[in-house]
Amino acid sequence: MFDFFFDIQKKYNVNIYVFCLIFFLSIIPFWLSFFKLISSLRKGDIKKIIFWTVTLGFVYFAPYLYIYLFGENFPFWFHFVFWGLIIVLIYTLIKKIANKLNAIKTDQGKNNWKDFFFWDLYSYPYNKLITFSTPHRELFNEVYQILNFEKDEYILDAGCGGGHLEDFFIRKGIGDAKIEAIDFSKKMLKDARTRCHGFPRINFNQLDLNKKLPYIDKSFDVIICISVLFAISSQEIFEEFYRILKSEGKLILVEPKPDFNGKKLWDPQKMGLKKLKYKAIKIYPLIPLIIFLNKIIDFKQRRDYYQQFSLNGLKEILDRIGFEIKITKLVLADQDWLILAIKKSII
Numbered sequence: 001m002f003d004f005f006f007d008i009q010k011k012y013n014v015n016i017y018v019f020c021l022i023f024f025l026s027i028i029p030f031w032l033s034f035f036k037l038i039s040s041l042r043k044g045d046i047k048k049i050i051f052w053t054v055t056l057g058f059v060y061f062a063p064y065l066y067i068y069l070f071g072e073n074f075p076f077w078f079h080f081v082f083w084g085l086i087i088v089l090i091y092t093l094i095k096k097i098a099n100k101l102n103a104i105k106t107d108q109g110k111n112n113w114k115d116f117f118f119w120d121l122y123s124y125p126y127n128k129l130i131t132f133s134t135p136h137r138e139l140f141n142e143v144y145q146i147l148n149f150e151k152d153e154y155i156l157d158a159g160c161g162g163g164h165l166e167d168f169f170i171r172k173g174i175g176d177a178k179i180e181a182i183d184f185s186k187k188m189l190k191d192a193r194t195r196c197h198g199f200p201r202i203n204f205n206q207l208d209l210n211k212k213l214p215y216i217d218k219s220f221d222v223i224i225c226i227s228v229l230f231a232i233s234s235q236e237i238f239e240e241f242y243r244i245l246k247s248e249g250k251l252i253l254v255e256p257k258p259d260f261n262g263k264k265l266w267d268p269q270k271m272g273l274k275k276l277k278y279k280a281i282k283i284y285p286l287i288p289l290i291i292f293l294n295k296i297i298d299f300k301q302r303r304d305y306y307q308q309f310s311l312n313g314l315k316e317i318l319d320r321i322g323f324e325i326k327i328t329k330l331v332l333a334d335q336d337w338l339i340l341a342i343k344k345s346i347i
C-alpha cells in the first residue's frame, strides 16, 4: 500500500501528502456516488444515471487530476481523461441551465424570462440596500399617511419587490386592511414572504403586470405601484389599474424622473450605511452589482425596451383613462415623482 504512494511520488514528482489527502477524502464521495448510481440504474432514471456517472468519474480521478495539474511525466491518456471530464462537466452544466431557462419560459410566457432573471438578480443588492435607505423610509411613511387604515381597505401593491413597504406597514399597523402584494420575480417574492412571515392579512402572489390581472372589476380601494412602471413594456397596465380599482379609489404611483440621478439618491443611503459601521462590510460589495444592473436599466430605456415617463406624460395618460390627479410631489431625494390620482366615478 505504502509502496503504491511512494511510487506515485517518484514517478510523477508530486507532494505525497497532498495526493494522500485527496485520495482518502475522495473515498466516501466515491462510494456514495457508486450506490447512488446503482439506485438510479435500478429506477432507470436516465438523468440521474448520467449525473452520478459523471460524479463517480470525477471523484475517482480527483487524485489523478492533482497529478495532471501539478505533476510531471504523466501518461498521455491523462490528457483525454482530464479534458473528457471537463467537457462532460461543462455540457452537463449548460444542459442544466438551459432546462432551468426553458422551465421559466413555459412558466412565464415567451419573452420575459430575461426580465424574470434580471429582477431575481436585482433582488440581491436591492433588498439589502433598501433596508437602510432613509429616502425609502420617508417615502413609505408618505404613502402610509395617504392611506386610510381606519377603514378596512383592500390594497394592491403592484410590483411589491422584497416586501419592504408591507413590512413598514405591519410595523405601523394596518388595522383591518388587507393587502394583495404581487410581483413576477420568484426571488423577490421569497424575500417578501420571509420579511412579512406570519402576517395573515398580506397575500403574496406571483403575477406578471404585462398581462391581464386575475382580479374582477372594482376590486381594490387602493393601488400602489412604486418604481415598477418603467419596467413594464405596455401602457395597458394603466387601463388594468383603472378596471380593478373601485370608483373614487386611490392610485399611488412612484416613478423615476427622466433625468433620474442615482448618485443623488445614493448620497443619503450612504449615510444609513455609515451608521452600521463594520456590519456594512457585507453590503458594500453589492454596490458595484447594483450600479451595473442600473446601467442595464438605462440601456434598456434608451432602447425603448423599458419606458420613461415625464410628469406631464404620466398626467396625460392618467387623465385620458379617467383619473383625476390630486397630488404630485418629488420623493426619494427628489429623483422620483409621487402621484396620487383618484378614479373618477362615471355618472
Ligand SMILES: C[S@@+](CC[C@H](N)C(=O)[O-])C[C@H]1O[C@@H](n2cnc3c(N)ncnc32)[C@H](O)[C@@H]1O
Residues within 6 Å of the ligand: 115, 119, 120, 130, 158, 159, 160, 161, 162, 163, 164, 165, 182, 183, 184, 185, 188, 207, 208, 209, 210, 225, 226, 227, 228, 231, 232
Ligand atoms: C425597483 S423594484 C421596486 C420594488 C418595490 N415596489 C419597492 O419599492 O421596493 C421593481 C420591481 O418590479 C418587479 N417587476 C418588474 N417587471 C414586472 C412585471 N412585468 N410584473 C410584475 N412585477 C414586475 C420586479 O420584480 C421588482 O420587484
